[in-house]
Amino acid sequence: MTQMIDRAGLQVAASLVTFIEARALPGTGVAADALWRGMADIYARFAPDNAALLAVRDDLQARIDAWHRDRAGQPVDPSVYQAFLREIGYLAAEPAPFAIDPHDVDAEVALVAGPQLVVPILNARFLLNAANARWGSLYDALYGTDALPGAPAAPGYDAARGTAVIGWARDFLDRAVPLAGGSWRDIAGEIPPLADPSQEVGRAGDNRLYRHHGLHIELVVDRTHPIGRDDPAGIADVVLESAVTTICDLEDSVAAVDAGDKVTAYANWLGLMTGELEETFAKNGQAVTRRLNDDRVYHDLRGNRFTLPGRSLLFVRNVGHLMTTPAVLLPDGAEAPEGILDAIVTSLIALHDLRGRRANSRAGSIYIVKPKMHGPDEAAFTNRLFDAVEDLLGLSRHTIKVGVMDEERRTSANLAACIRAVRGRIVFVNTGFLDRTGDEIHTAMHAGPMVRKADMKNAAWIGAYEDRNVQIALACGFGGRAQIGKGMWAAPDRMRDMLDQKIAHPLTGATTAWVPSPTAATLHATHYHAVDVAERQRARGSDPVASLDALLTIPLAADRDALSAAVRDELDNNVQGILGYVVRWIDQGIGCSKVPDIHDIGLMEDRATLRISSQHIANWLLHGIAAPAEVDAAFLRMATRVDAQNAGDPAYRPLGPDGLAMQAARALVFQGATQPNGYTELLLHHFRRAAKAPKTTDMVN
Numbered sequence: 272m273t274q275m276i277d278r279a280g281l282q283v284a285a286s287l288v289t290f291i292e293a294r295a296l297p298g299t300g301v302a303a304d305a306l307w308r309g310m311a312d313i314y315a316r317f318a319p320d321n322a323a324l325l326a327v328r329d330d331l332q333a334r335i336d337a338w339h340r341d342r343a344g345q346p347v348d349p350s351v352y353q354a355f356l357r358e359i360g361y362l363a364a365e366p367a368p369f370a371i372d373p374h375d376v377d378a379e380v381a382l383v384a385g386p387q388l389v390v391p392i393l394n395a396r397f398l399l400n401a402a403n404a405r406w407g408s409l410y411d412a413l414y415g416t417d418a419l420p421g422a423p424a425a426p427g428y429d430a431a432r433g434t435a436v437i438g439w440a441r442d443f444l445d446r447a448v449p450l451a452g453g454s455w456r457d458i459a460g461e462i463p464p465l466a467d468p469s470q471e472v473g474r475a476g477d478n479r480l481y482r483h484h485g486l487h488i489e490l491v492v493d494r495t496h497p498i499g500r501d502d503p504a505g506i507a508d509v510v511l512e513s514a515v516t517t518i519c520d521l522e523d524s525v526a527a528v529d530a531g532d533k534v535t536a537y538a539n540w541l542g543l544m545t546g547e548l549e550e551t552f553a554k555n556g557q558a559v560t561r562r563l564n565d566d567r568v569y570h571d572l573r574g575n576r577f578t579l580p581g582r583s584l585l586f587v588r589n590v591g592h593l594m595t596t597p598a599v600l601l602p603d604g605a606e607a608p609e610g611i612l613d614a615i616v617t618s619l620i621a622l623h624d625l626r627g628r629r630a631n632s633r634a635g636s637i638y639i640v641k642p643k644m645h646g647p648d649e650a651a652f653t654n655r656l657f658d659a660v661e662d663l664l665g666l667s668r669h670t671i672k673v674g675v676m677d678e679e680r681r682t683s684a685n686l687a688a689c690i691r692a693v694r695g696r697i698v699f700v701n702t703g704f705l706d707r708t709g710d711e712i713h714t715a716m717h718a719g720p721m722v723r724k725a726d727m728k729n730a731a732w733i734g735a736y737e738d739r740n741v742q743i744a745l746a747c748g749f750g751g752r753a754q755i756g757k758g759m760w761a762a763p764d765r766m767r768d769m770l771d772q773k774i775a776h777p778l779t780g781a782t783t784a785w786v787p788s789p790t791a792a793t794l795h796a797t798h799y800h801a802v803d804v805a806e807r808q809r810a811r812g813s814d815p816v817a818s819l820d821a822l823l824t825i826p827l828a829a830d831r832d833a834l835s836a837a838v839r840d841e842l843d844n845n846v847q848g849i850l851g852y853v854v855r856w857i858d859q860g861i862g863c864s865k866v867p868d869i870h871d872i873g874l875m876e877d878r879a880t881l882r883i884s885s886q887h888i889a890n891w892l893l894h895g896i897a898a899p900a901e902v903d904a905a906f907l908r909m910a911t912r913v914d915a916q917n918a919g920d921p922a923y924r925p926l927g928p929d930g931l932a933m934q935a936a937r938a939l940v941f942q943g944a945t946q947p948n949g950y951t952e953l954l955l956h957h958f959r960r961a962a963k964a965p966k967t968t969d970m971v972n
């Protein structure tokens with residue numbers, strides 16, 4: 272039993288009380304009494320509104336479901352459909368033109384176009400790696416991945432691959448920092464002058480520091496290094512400014528279901544904000560202690576010392592408005608909305624940076640990403656909540672910035688109004704296309720069977736969604752003020768494909784896009800050297816906004832028979848992803864995994880990808896494309912395969928037919944059509960809590 276302690280009328284888990292009073296509060300200037308009274312007051316004011324907003328979601332979904340059921344088998348007439356969505360309040364009035372107005376925004380967010388890394392906050396080892404991923408070795412990223420054809424031939428250094436890496440990096444330098452004469456491939460001896468000498472902005476010993484499109488490149492010159500020794504110019508590496516910003520994720524990539532999990536997550540965020548986080552782990556048989564990197568020291572060409580940030584600028588992604596947490600109980604005994612707790616605690620913790628060394632935000636802001644908001648009223652709620660948190664913590668208005676995930680259909684369809692609701696504090700919009708796809712399926716669950724999952728990326732709505740996100744953000748004045756972000760590269764081992772494809776993101780005028788790992792950040796950074804995003808934004812500034820009709824086009828399958836032929840493949844693929852992800856979530860509390868798909872390509876799976884797979888099967892079940900027995904057969908087939916995939920993991924427990932993981936996976940699919948907005952978290956939390964509950968035998972012993 273979790274011990275609960277009364278604080279200002281709230282029942283708060285003892286572990287959270289201790290964490291806040293002994294670790295989070297000291298040094299912030301906020302008194303414990305004031306914090307708890309303020310928290311209780313915020314809950315009293317905001318919990319009812321939070322519940323009311325969720326009731327609106329359910330009501331709208333029920334009306335949409337009924338509308339489709341009434342028209343079963345008929346094609347959707349876009350103008351009738353749009354009129355209906357307006358009538359029920361799903362579509363809000365378009366606001367008059369306006370410009371966002373956030374203040375004290377760090378250059379990394381407002382001005383620099385570059386990769387954005389996302390990292391599960393419960394994993395301190397990854398978290399430290401992510402914060403330090405501001406700088407990454409291009410040589411390592413090319414050598415150690417499939418970015419170049421082949422793979423190292425044998426353990427130890429493969430000289431032929433090394434030569435290919437160096438060649439690729441030289442070609443990159445030719446494009447990003449061309450020489451006054453000749454090619455980087457041909458230099459020997461001293462590093463020659465650049466075509467544009469102003470690109471060289473500093474030195475660190477023999478190392479050269481260049482800047483291009485606002486991003487730094489450090490040429491490591493070291494003739495004693497094993498690589499530099501054999502290089503005619505002594506170049507040992509090319510280090511790129513990589514993860515300019517990072518999102519520390521409390522949401523879809525973590526399994527945080529109780530007070531203990533929340534405290535671990537908050538403690539990691541605290542360690543980042545104080546700079547004291549460290550983690551010791553075994554790597555290649557050696558104990559390694561990882562800490563946050565220092566800033567990097569250079570001298571400009573006149574000899575003046577300056578520093579550059581050694582760490583990525585950190586955002587924290589709070590949970591959305593849906594979930595509640597047993598870490599805090601309201602005076603009526605109900606679990607408290609978790610997003611409200613996150614807003615208060617993560618902001619409180621960020622005071623250690625703001626009122627301390629300002630090692631994260633030099634401009635003095637707190638950066639919170641708010642996911643899964645549906646429409647302008649929910650964005651306005653977040654704005655009021657952040658106002659209240661600022662008042663509680665003694666912060667000036669709009670110190671807390673917000674990144675809005677454009678990942679629910681009602682937000683995409685009302686994007687300008689959503690942005691307007693947070694216009695004084697917004698610093699990004701990001702197309703979370705994974706959740707967005709799940710919501711696309713769920714919203715139109717009753718309209719008919721959806722296209723195959725892989726065909727979603729060619730559907731009309733998604734093109735309009737991606738276009739509108741950039742176009743509307745530009746029209747709202749994001750250029751030079753805030754990030755316009757694109758979604759995750761969800762195939763962490765496919766770096767060649769990422770190099771080929773993810774350049775599309777900056778080409779749209781987006782200033783950032785998500786990557787799953789530090790290595791991917793370094794490789795994706797090369798895209799921001801290839802594309803001048805500011806210029807792309809100027810070019811797109813006059814684009815007409817893609818149509819709402821296109822955005823609202825439901826991705827229904829044109830040919831039922833073609834779907835029937837694909838049922839087994841489609842089910843196997845979705846079920847394999849579901850089981851591979853869910854089993855680690857429920858049994859081990861791992862919220863983000865790399866799971867092989869049916870073609871054995873390791874895919875990043877998190878709650879958003881799970882939402883898609885489970886909703887997709889639920890939709891095909893509802894419309895009779897797949898039969899329940901076929902789905903269960905796929906669960907059986909794929910359980911064997913997932914067990915085999917995990918054979919090397921000593922912590923893994925095979926997927927028994929009655930185990931909690933299997934129950935969770937089946938519930939996600941068979942109850943998918945009735946889960947609120949198709950979210951997976953209610954069921955995941957339920958089964959994870961069951962898995963964590965002490966067994967009767969444990970209690971007896």
Ligand SMILES: CC(=O)SCCNC(=O)CCNC(=O)[C@H](O)C(C)(C)COP(=O)(O)OP(=O)(O)OC[C@H]1O[C@@H](n2cnc3c(N)ncnc32)[C@H](O)[C@@H]1OP(=O)(O)O
Binds near residue numbers: 398705763
């Ligand atoms: C829809 C959405 O919401 S997307 C946002 C949520 N998704 C994410 O946050 C994805 C984050 N990425 C990850 O969690 C991981 O990269 C996974 C699960 C996809 C793959 O993990 P693994 O299979 O363990 O990765 P892999 O074995 O290739 O690499 C592990 C190494 O890379 C590092 N690494 C991998 N991902 C990250 C990351 N996101 N941040 C920091 N370091 C990372 C690890 O620290 C480790 O290095 P180390 O041994 O020096 O510590």
Ligand SMILES: O=CC(=O)O
Binds near residue numbers: 707
């Ligand atoms: O949060 C990101 C998404 O794609 O969903």
Ligand SMILES: [Mg+2]
Binds near residue numbers: 642705706
């Ligand atoms: Mg998402």
